[in-house]
Amino acid sequence: MPPFAPEPHFLHGQAPRTAILFVNLGTPDAADAPSVRRYLAEFLSDPRVVEIPPLAWKPILHVIILRTRPRASARKYAKVWLPEGSPLAVWTRKQSEMLAGWLADHGHQVLVRHAMRYGNPSVASQLDALKAEGATRILILPAYPQYSGTTTASVADAVFDWGKRQRHLPELRFVHRYHDDSGYIAALAERVESHWREHGRGEKLVLSFHGVPARTLELGDPYHCECLKTARLLASELGLHAQDVLVTFQSRFGRAKWLEPYTQPTIEALARAGTKRIDVMCPGFTSDCLETLEEIDMEVREAFISNGGEAFHYIPALNDSQRWIAALAAIAQQHLAGWPTRLPADERELQASAARAHEKGAPR
Numbered sequence: 001m002p003p004f005a006p007e008p009h010f011l012h013g014q015a016p017r018t019a020i021l022f023v024n025l026g027t028p029d030a031a032d033a034p035s036v037r038r039y040l041a042e043f044l045s046d047p048r049v050v051e052i053p054p055l056a057w058k059p060i061l062h063v064i065i066l067r068t069r070p071r072a073s074a075r076k077y078a079k080v081w082l083p084e085g086s087p088l089a090v091w092t093r094k095q096s097e098m099l100a101g102w103l104a105d106h107g108h109q110v111l112v113r114h115a116m117r118y119g120n121p122s123v124a125s126q127l128d129a130l131k132a133e134g135a136t137r138i139l140i141l142p143a144y145p146q147y148s149g150t151t152t153a154s155v156a157d158a159v160f161d162w163g164k165r166q167r168h169l170p171e172l173r174f175v176h177r178y179h180d181d182s183g184y185i186a187a188l189a190e191r192v193e194s195h196w197r198e199h200g201r202g203e204k205l206v207l208s209f210h211g212v213p214a215r216t217l218e219l220g221d222p223y224h225c226e227c228l229k230t231a232r233l234l235a236s237e238l239g240l241h242a243q244d245v246l247v248t249f250q251s252r253f254g255r256a257k258w259l260e261p262y263t264q265p266t267i268e269a270l271a272r273a274g275t276k277r278i279d280v281m282c283p284g285f286t287s288d289c290l291e292t293l294e295e296i297d298m299e300v301r302e303a304f305i306s307n308g309g310e311a312f313h314y315i316p317a318l319n320d321s322q323r324w325i326a327a328l329a330a331i332a333q334q335h336l337a338g339w340p341t342r343l344p345a346d347e348r349e350l351q352a353s354a355a356r357a358h359e360k361g362a363p364r
C-alpha cells in the first residue's frame with residue numbers, strides 16, 4: 001500500500017464539517033488473559049508510558065511481565081466486568097453519546113466519536129471513520145483532566161501517527177487539560193455532595209489520583225501540580241479545610257519511586273490512627289474502571305477495614321453525570337472557537353420543513 005492512500009474526491013470544495021474525538025486510555029476486549037495480554041503489550045510498549053530504553057525494557061516486558069501479569073490482571077477485570085463490557089469502555093461510549101446528544105440538543109452540528117489510546121476502537125480507526133463521514137476539522141478531547149506526557153501527549157502521538165499517513169489532512173486541535181475548569185470542578189463537587197446527602201459524611205475525604213513515576217515530575221511533567229490544583233479547587237468548592245482532605249496517588253507499577261503519598265498505605269495509616277469512616281474519590285478518572293472499582297473500592301477498602309476502619313465509602317467517578325457532560329461540552333466549545341458548529345439558518349429551515357413533512361407522512 002502506498003504510504004498516502006488515495007482520497008475520495010468529494011472532499012474537494014466540501015463545506016467544513018466539525019468533529020470531536022473523545023479519547024480514553026483503553027481497556028482489554030474481554031476479561032481473559034489473552035485479551036489482557038494484547039492490551040498490556042500495546043500499552044506497556046508505549047515509550048511515553050515506560051521510559052526505559054527499549055533494549056533493556058523489551059526483554060523484561062516480554063519475558064517477565066507479559067507472562068505473569070495478564071492472568072492476574074484478568075482475574076481483577078473479571079470482578080468488575082459488566083454485561084456490556086469493561087466499565088471503562090461502557091462509560092466512555094456512553095459519555096460520547098451523551099456529549100453528541102447535548103451538542104445536538106443545543107443546536108450544534110458536530111460529529112462525535114470516541115476512541116481508545118490502546119485497544120479498541122483505535123484512534124486511527126475512528127479518525128478514518130470521521131474523515132469518511134466528512135469531518136474536515138477535528139478536535140481531540142482526551143478523557144484526562146490533568147495533562148501528563150504519559151497519557152495526554154501519548155494520545156497526540158497516536159493522532160500524529162495517523163496524520164503521517166494522510167494525503168488530505170483535516171485541521172486538528174487538541175485539548176491539553178481541564179484540571180481547573182469550573183464546570184469540571186462543579187461536577188466533581190456535585191458528585192461528593194450528593195453522596196454526602198444520601199450516605200452522610202466521613203471524617204476525611206481522600207482524593208486519590210493515578211500515580212506516575214516520581215522521575216517524570218523531576219523531568220518537568222506538570223501532572224503532579226495539576227492533580228494538586230484540582231484537589232485544592234474541589235476542597236474549596238466543598239468548603240473543606242485542609243485537614244479534612246488528603247491527596248494520594250494510586251496504581252503504582254514497578255519498583256521505581258512513584259508520586260507520593262501512596263493511597264493504600266495512607267489509608268491503612270488513617271485506620272490505625274483511629275479514623276473510623278472515610279470517603280474516597282478519584283477525581284482524575286472521569287470514568288469508573290479497573291483502577292477505581294477493583295483497586296480502590298475492593299483492595300483499598302479491604303485494607304482500611306482490616307486495619308481497624310469501620311466504614312469505607314467510594315464516591316463514583318463522573319461517569320454519566322449530566323453536570324459533567326455539560327462541562328465537557330463547554331470545554332469542547334471553548335476549543336472549537338472559530339470553527340462554526342451551527343447550521344446556516346436557511347439549511348436549518350430546510351431540515352425543519354423536511355422533518356415536518358416527514359411527520360405528516362409525505363415523501364421527502
Ligand SMILES: C=CC1=C(C)c2cc3[nH]c(cc4nc(cc5[nH]c(cc1n2)c(C)c5CCC(=O)O)C(CCC(=O)O)=C4C)c(C)c3C=C
Binds near residue numbers: 088150151210213251
Ligand atoms: C489518569 C490517568 C492515568 C495515568 C497518568 C496513567 C499512568 C500510568 N499507568 C500505568 C500502568 C497501568 N495502568 C493501568 C490501568 C489504567 N490506567 C489508567 C489511567 C492512567 N494511567 C486507567 C483509567 C486504567 C484502567 C484501565 C481499565 O481497563 O479499566 C494498567 C492496566 C491494569 C493492570 O494490569 O494493572 C497498567 C499496567 C503506567 C506505567 C503509567 C505511567 C507511567
Ligand SMILES: [Fe+2]
Binds near residue numbers: 251
Ligand atoms: Fe495507568
Ligand SMILES: [Fe+2]
Binds near residue numbers: 224225226228
Ligand atoms: Fe507539583
